[in-house]
Amino acid sequence: xxxxxxxxxxxxxxxxxxxxxxxxxxxxxxxxxxxxxxxxxxxxxxxxxxxxxxxxxxxxxxxxxxxxxxxxxxxxxxxxxxxxxxxxxxxxxxxxxxxxxxxxxxxxxxxxxxxxxxxxxxxxxxxxxxxxxxxxxxxxxxxxxxxxxxxxxxxxxxxxxxxxxxxxxxxxxxxxxxxxxxxxxxxxxxxxxxxxxxxxxxxxxxxxxxxxxxxxxxxxxxxxxxxxxxxxxxxxxxxxxxxxxxxxxxxxxxxxxxxxxxxxxxxxxxxxxxxxxxxxxx
Amino acid sequence: xxxxxxxxxxxxxxxxxxxxxxxxxxxxxxxxxxxxxxxxxxxxxxxxxxxxxxxxxxxxxxxxxxxxxxxxxxxxxxxxxxxxxxxxxxxxxxxxxxxxxxxxxxxxxxxxxxxxxxxxxxxxxxxxxxxxxxxxxxxxxxxxxxxxxxxxxxxxxxxxxxxxxxxxxxxxxxxxxxxxxxxxxxxxxxxxxxxxxxxxxxxxxxxxxxxxxxxxxxxxxxxxxxxxxxxxxxxxxxxxxxxxxxxxxxxxxxxxxxxxxxxxxxxxxxxxxxxxxxxxxxxxxxxxxxxxxxxxxxxxxxxxxxxxxxxxxxxxxxxxxxxxxxxxxxxxxxxxxxxxxxxxxxxxxxxxxxxxxxxxxxxxxxxxxxxxxxxxxxxxxxxxxxxxxxxxxxxxxxxxxxxxxxxxxxxxxxxxxxxxxxxxxxxxxxxxx
Numbered sequence: 001x002x003x004x005x006x007x008x009x010x011x012x013x014x015x016x017x018x019x020x021x022x023x024x025x026x027x028x029x030x031x032x033x034x035x036x037x038x039x040x041x042x043x044x045x046x047x048x049x050x051x052x053x054x055x056x057x058x059x060x061x062x063x064x065x066x067x068x069x070x071x072x073x074x075x076x077x078x079x080x081x082x083x084x085x086x087x088x089x090x091x092x093x094x095x096x097x098x099x100x101x102x103x104x105x106x107x108x109x110x111x112x113x114x115x116x117x118x119x120x121x122x123x124x125x126x127x128x129x130x131x132x133x134x135x136x137x138x139x140x141x142x143x144x145x146x147x148x149x150x151x152x153x154x155x156x157x158x159x160x161x162x163x164x165x166x167x168x169x170x171x172x173x174x175x176x177x178x179x180x181x182x183x184x185x186x187x188x189x190x191x192x193x194x195x196x197x198x199x200x201x202x203x204x205x206x207x208x209x210x211x212x213x214x215x216x217x218x219x220x221x222x223x224x225x226x227x228x229x230x231x232x233x234x235x236x237x238x239x240x241x242x243x244x245x246x247x248x249x250x251x252x253x254x255x256x257x258x259x260x261x262x263x264x265x266x267x268x269x270x271x272x273x274x275x276x277x278x279x280x281x282x
Numbered sequence: 283x284x285x286x287x288x289x290x291x292x293x294x295x296x297x298x299x300x301x302x303x304x305x306x307x308x309x310x311x312x313x314x315x316x317x318x319x320x321x322x323x324x325x326x327x328x329x330x331x332x333x334x335x336x337x338x339x340x341x342x343x344x345x346x347x348x349x350x351x352x353x354x355x356x357x358x359x360x361x362x363x364x365x366x367x368x369x370x371x372x373x374x375x376x377x378x379x380x381x382x383x384x385x386x387x388x389x390x391x392x393x394x395x396x397x398x399x400x401x402x403x404x405x406x407x408x409x410x411x412x413x414x415x416x417x418x419x420x421x422x423x424x425x426x427x428x429x430x431x432x433x434x435x436x437x438x439x440x441x442x443x444x445x446x447x448x449x450x451x452x453x454x455x456x457x458x459x460x461x462x463x464x465x466x467x468x469x470x471x472x473x474x475x476x477x478x479x480x481x482x483x484x485x486x487x488x489x490x491x492x493x494x495x496x497x498x499x500x501x502x503x504x505x506x507x508x509x510x511x512x513x514x515x516x517x518x519x520x521x522x523x524x525x526x527x528x529x530x531x532x533x534x535x536x537x538x539x540x541x542x543x544x545x546x547x548x549x550x551x552x553x554x555x556x557x558x559x560x561x562x563x564x565x566x567x568x569x570x571x572x573x574x575x576x577x578x579x580x581x582x583x584x585x586x587x588x589x590x591x592x593x594x595x596x597x598x599x600x601x602x603x604x605x606x607x608x609x610x611x612x613x614x615x616x617x618x619x620x621x622x623x624x625x626x627x628x629x630x631x632x633x634x635x636x637x638x639x640x641x642x643x644x645x646x647x648x649x650x651x652x653x654x655x656x657x658x659x660x661x662x663x664x665x666x667x668x669x670x671x672x673x674x675x676x677x678x679x680x681x682x683x684x685x686x687x688x689x690x691x692x693x694x695x696x697x698x699x700x701x702x703x704x705x706x707x708x709x710x711x712x713x714x715x
Contacts, residue, residue, distance in 0.1 A: 023322060026698075027345020027438040033393060034385075034437050036424035040409055040417070048406065054393065055404030056689075073322075103342045104322040149345060149438040204436075211435050211442050212612075213449040216338065218439070246331060251342065 015064035015162055018050035020084055022070030022077055023104055023132060028095035028145075029053055029069050031152040038156055045163040061087030065162055067155075068141075071097040071132040073104060078138065085139035092158065093135040096148035096251040100220055103148075105132040105254035109262075132254070143167065146201050148218040148251035154203060171202040174222040175215045179206035187214050194239045196247060199225035199257060217250060221257025231264040241265040241272070303669055303676065303688060310673020313666040315692070328652040332618050333359045333643050334445050340639070340654065341439045346389070346698055349382035349430065350632030351639075352443040353504060354654075358639040359445045361518075362626025365616065370609035371447040372504070373602050377457075378433045378443070379503045379630070380599040384426025384467075385437065386633035387550075387588040387595075390696045391474070392419025395585050398690040399481045415477070418470050422592065425467040428460055429599060447613030457603045464603070468596035472568050475589035479572025484687070487579040488671060490664065491543065492552035495631050501560050501594050502553065503631045509556055510546065511577070518629035521638050527655065538660040545663035548635030549695060550587040551578060565593050581668060581694040588696075618647025632657050634696050658697045665695055 434440025
């Protein structure tokens with residue numbers, strides 16, 4: 001984005017920052033307080049105008065930058081997120097809850113198995129208490145930080161960039177690319193673990209493979225995932241369709257990329273059930 | 283003449299909720315700490331999930347104490363399948379827990395609670411006048427986080443914990459590298475305790491029933507029986523026989539109580555009162571120097587207790603690392619096939635108090651039912667009762683001071699309302715003149 005176009009930029013003035021919370025675990029906003037080395041410098045970058053987890057003091061809007069954590073999960077959230085949008089020049093959704101609906105969006109799919117015949121229909125994200133939805137389903141979001149939780153270095157990069165009228169250049173590729181760049185042996189190829197690295201958005205620095213564990217999708221689907229191919233690879237690696245479905249149904253369950261995986265595994269399950277039904281006896 | 287004091291947002295707690303205090307003729311006649319978060323249905327999500335997923339799923343209940351959820355989840359699942367971890371892996375679990383206690387306590391002491399005692403809105407403004415103390419607090423916090431990051435992979439929602447142990451166990455030098463900073467931070471925590479001893483504490487005491495883990499050998503976090511100051515002594519398996527949860531109209535979080543007795547107090551003060559004798563000798567001595575000895579019935583002094591517990595957590599971490607030898611296996615192998623129609627119970631000490639998990643697991647290794655009781659819902663009624671008793675004093679105070687004091691009293695418990703709520707609104711009503 002062109003520097004002059006950055007909506008957060010007010011010449012010669014620190015951006016006024018607000019931090020908001022919807023349904024969430026608090027972990028993403030905690031990431032800011034976990035920047036122990038940089039925290040005392042943050043007030044030099046931005047004016048903290050509203051951040052209830054950290055301060056009793058608050059300044060009225062409008063705000064230059066709003067960081068929004070959590071998903072829309074309750075009727076009162078509709079009005080509140082509209083108000084926040086109206087008061088905010090630049091709105092950033094932080095974390096899996098805010099960018100996809102979070103783990104609580106599992107309730108959106110509670111009866112999904114019963115609707116397996118409608119497997120290619122996109123689920124409707126009905127705006128009731130029965131669903132958990134991302135911020136971008138309700139208002140315009142200017143920037144997203146992925147992750148469950150977000151990467152605190154990415155958050156710092158964002159604040160520094162916004163204070164300077166710019167935006168950070170964050171990687172858009174998959175965890176797989178980060179893993180190769182880190183020189184970590186592939187846990188999928190070596191048969192150590194199933195891994196969502198090929199379809200998961202970068203940002204963690206291939207953390208799980210570095211700990212000899214397969215990626216489990218904290219950052220949600222990458223920009224151009226290939227969910228059907230991912231399912232095929234995982235089946236070949238010995239994972240059961242049920243296991244793959246659960247793997248895709250966690251913190252970013254409410255995303256097109258991971259829903260494609262769920263649907264693919266459900267089709268495989270149906271096909272296998274049919275095959276066993278007609279298997280010759282004896 | 284009626285008066286209403288309203289603070290729209292309770293700050294410096296993790297999460298949001300509502301508090302209403304009815305003041306009638308100079309007394310508090312009713313206090314409601316309302317928790318009305320839309321439930322996030324974790325117990326529901328867990329149904330049908332693999333027993334192996336419990337630690338990663340339940341960690342997402344709380345970004346402040348994810349390790350506590352992982353520990354209680356692992357202990358409950360391992361109890362269900364009858365798995366005993368080798369001592370080396372138990373020690374690593376304890377080390378990880380030390381890291382979380384430290385970072386969580388340091389966050390609460392220096393960033394959330396301390397500003398109340400010194401009259402600041404937040405730690406950032408406190409840092410302008412007391413930069414060295416706040417920097418020390420942040421450095422203590424970072425030392426705790428470095429343990430969690432090294433062993434767990436990252437500070438929030440660590441990725442390295444699994445049922446049966448860990449995915450990867452660190453090499454000796456990886457942990458050894460932490461030692462110099464941990465030793466510095468241990469001394470810094472004790473110095474903080476001494477400093478906190480010079481602060482002024484509101485004159486407030488109540489006759490609580492304290493509930494904490496106790497194992498008689500070391501300060502409890504990862505293991506111990508559940509004991510109380512009024513004679514309760516049970517294992518985690520007996521929890522449901524002695525504790526019950528009530529669903530009250532004003533709260534979507536359940537209120538816990540001991541059957542037939544009522545509310546109780548869990549968290550740092552309870553642990554301290556029930557386990558003082560297993561604190562290291564020099565930490566006991568430091569407590570005595572600031573006149574902090576059991577039984578301590580003043581919840582405001584939990585600030586000092588957290589400093590003592592932080593020093594103890596550093597001591598334990600240092601000891602574990604000094605004796606660390608990399609285990610040959612990172613985990614005892616567990617698959618979904620390990621389980622067969624079983625029930626498991628786990629109770630560990632989260633930074634804020636006991637955290638109970640129970641899972642029923644079917645023959646396929648899938649969770650059939652889950653029950654999770656976080657510390658904040660256990661302390662909810664106790665917080666209300668504190669404010670009820672405090673009502674007389676509050677009604678004598680100027681408006682803003684009363685609000686602030688009530689907030690401070692809630693913060694004594696370091697409520698992790700995210701575990702159960704999302705909007706805390708503080709409201710006083712003066713019913714009659």
